[in-house]
Amino acid sequence: MDASTLWQRYQEWLYYHEGLGFYLDISRMRFDNAFVEALQPKFEKAFASMAELEKGAIANPDEDRMVGHYWLRNPDLAPTPELTQEIVSSIEQIEVFAEKVHTGGIHPPKAARFTDIISIGIGGSALGPEFIAEALAPDFPPLAIHFIDNTDPTGIDKILTHLRNKLSSTLVLVISKSGGTPEPRNGMLEVKKAYAGQNLDFANYAVAITMPGSKLDDQAKNENWLMRFPMYDWVGGRTSSMSTVGLVPAALQGIDIKEMLEGAKEMDDATRIADIKKNPAAMLALAWYYAGNGKGEKDMVVLPYKDSLLLFSRYLQQLVMESLGKEKDLDGNIVHQGIAVYGNKGSTDQHAYVQQLREGVPNFFLTFIEVLKDREGASPELEPGITSGDYLSGFLQGSRTALYENHRDSITVTIPEVNPRTVGALIALYDRTVGYYASLVNINAYHQPGVEAGKKAAAVILDLQTKVIDVLQSEKAPMTLAQIADKAGASDNVESIYIILRHMSANNRGVVMQGNLGEPNSLTVSMG
Numbered sequence: 001m002d003a004s005t006l007w008q009r010y011q012e013w014l015y016y017h018e019g020l021g022f023y024l025d026i027s028r029m030r031f032d033n034a035f036v037e038a039l040q041p042k043f044e045k046a047f048a049s050m051a052e053l054e055k056g057a058i059a060n061p062d063e064d065r066m067v068g069h070y071w072l073r074n075p076d077l078a079p080t081p082e083l084t085q086e087i088v089s090s091i092e093q094i095e096v097f098a099e100k101v102h103t104g105g106i107h108p109p110k111a112a113r114f115t116d117i118i119s120i121g122i123g124g125s126a127l128g129p130e131f132i133a134e135a136l137a138p139d140f141p142p143l144a145i146h147f148i149d150n151t152d153p154t155g156i157d158k159i160l161t162h163l164r165n166k167l168s169s170t171l172v173l174v175i176s177k178s179g180g181t182p183e184p185r186n187g188m189l190e191v192k193k194a195y196a197g198q199n200l201d202f203a204n205y206a207v208a209i210t211m212p213g214s215k216l217d218d219q220a221k222n223e224n225w226l227m228r229f230p231m232y233d234w235v236g237g238r239t240s241s242m243s244t245v246g247l248v249p250a251a252l253q254g255i256d257i258k259e260m261l262e263g264a265k266e267m268d269d270a271t272r273i274a275d276i277k278k279n280p281a282a283m284l285a286l287a288w289y290y291a292g293n294g295k296g297e298k299d300m301v302v303l304p305y306k307d308s309l310l311l312f313s314r315y316l317q318q319l320v321m322e323s324l325g326k327e328k329d330l331d332g333n334i335v336h337q338g339i340a341v342y343g344n345k346g347s348t349d350q351h352a353y354v355q356q357l358r359e360g361v362p363n364f365f366l367t368f369i370e371v372l373k374d375r376e377g378a379s380p381e382l383e384p385g386i387t388s389g390d391y392l393s394g395f396l397q398g399s400r401t402a403l404y405e406n407h408r409d410s411i412t413v414t415i416p417e418v419n420p421r422t423v424g425a426l427i428a429l430y431d432r433t434v435g436y437y438a439s440l441v442n443i444n445a446y447h448q449p450g451v452e453a454g455k456k457a458a459a460v461i462l463d464l465q466t467k468v469i470d471v472l473q474s475e476k477a478p479m480t481l482a483q484i485a486d487k488a489g490a491s492d493n494v495e496s497i498y499i500i501l502r503h504m505s506a507n508n509r510g511v512v513m514q515g516n517l518g519e520p521n522s523l524t525v526s527m528g
């Protein structure tokens, strides 16, 4: 395509949302009109099922759940007045709580104000809050947030060491929708011990964000924690940024949550329109479908050219891959769907892997995220008429052109600046795009059956560890791995036992391994 035809195509497909100052350009995806027409019936179905979903249909059939994240930003859409009221009052509750924490109305027993937050959660209970904090927290927030998003002892220690002189003014958010996920439970138990170690009563510092009636909720209630915020079964973890999960930490950091909700609502309104060309989420879903042939044949590289959006691709990784990465379609056929997502930020990544994108395996499409506003205030000129922001903008445009010339397609999303409204809008845009795309490829975007397998397998290993410890404690003499496996009733699982024991021995847990470490069969093991 020559430059003037491309410019025509650019204008023909450019989407602009006036209220949000938001642009979407899919002109550098090489679909033609016939492709759009062929997809039209699938889109009609997608628009219709999205409308049903928003009205409260059981859109997640496997888990028999409604899918209501859109109601969070427009409570009037909720299917019952009770739900509307519940959403409205939880937002009020969050604002009142944050205000009291900021002004000292709620304060820790031994300090006038809370100064820090430890936020404990994983997956959807971490990625949204982390992305929002990185994108929107002010430079000097009223409370500084620190995340424990794993069960890595070193990671937990790092936060606790950093805060060791400030625990008495640190608020702890324990975020888990199900209230039963092992990683946040472990983080909470370790943090609780750290408070006890400083003679601080954890309950005075702890806030639970979870579904009413969950294990976590029961614990918070029984121990009389400072506060409990409800999470709903009709909000999926990966779409929970606008629920208590994302809003409580955001409000505590001084981020305007009403603006975030408003931006998301405006984007929701725009992405509800049943006309591909007038609906940015439909346009994006179309582009994804085109890129990967409706089968995820190409990976999605997300490159925001703005440091504060660094975690957006990580956030999208869960949203997209956990939603779309499915073995079966809605009719039970094996389809192995999904779209792989990765990326950090531009122009930084141009000095890392963009070499491969430009010249190597053409197994991806790009999403550039452009932010028009460079910074608060004026920029110094580094060369006559040129600022650092001009470089950033030039690098984005340069990469887009160079990649397109080499038959690497791209999408460009443009926002005026990074603020609560535009971040809310971005989150909403991708929530909806994932929903439409799932419908185009006929899968359930709202369950995650594959995650359970890993959790169950881990539980089996921990159970085996308990048995192995029993065996070692009752037998004094050193034993081979096969003998231990035999006595533990797990003779078909010697390898797992070896890995368990090697880990224990590396951590001074009383396990003594003798023999050649490079030859597991030569080892004898005893409890020292």
Ligand SMILES: O=P(O)(O)OC[C@H]1O[C@H](O)[C@H](O)[C@@H](O)[C@@H]1O
Residues within 6 Å of the ligand: 122, 123, 124, 125, 175, 176, 177, 178, 179, 180, 181, 184, 237, 238, 322, 448, 451
């Ligand atoms: O918030 P939680 O219930 O603790 O869940 C945390 C995460 O873990 C699960 O394994 C799911 O796959 C995620 O979708 C979820 O966000």
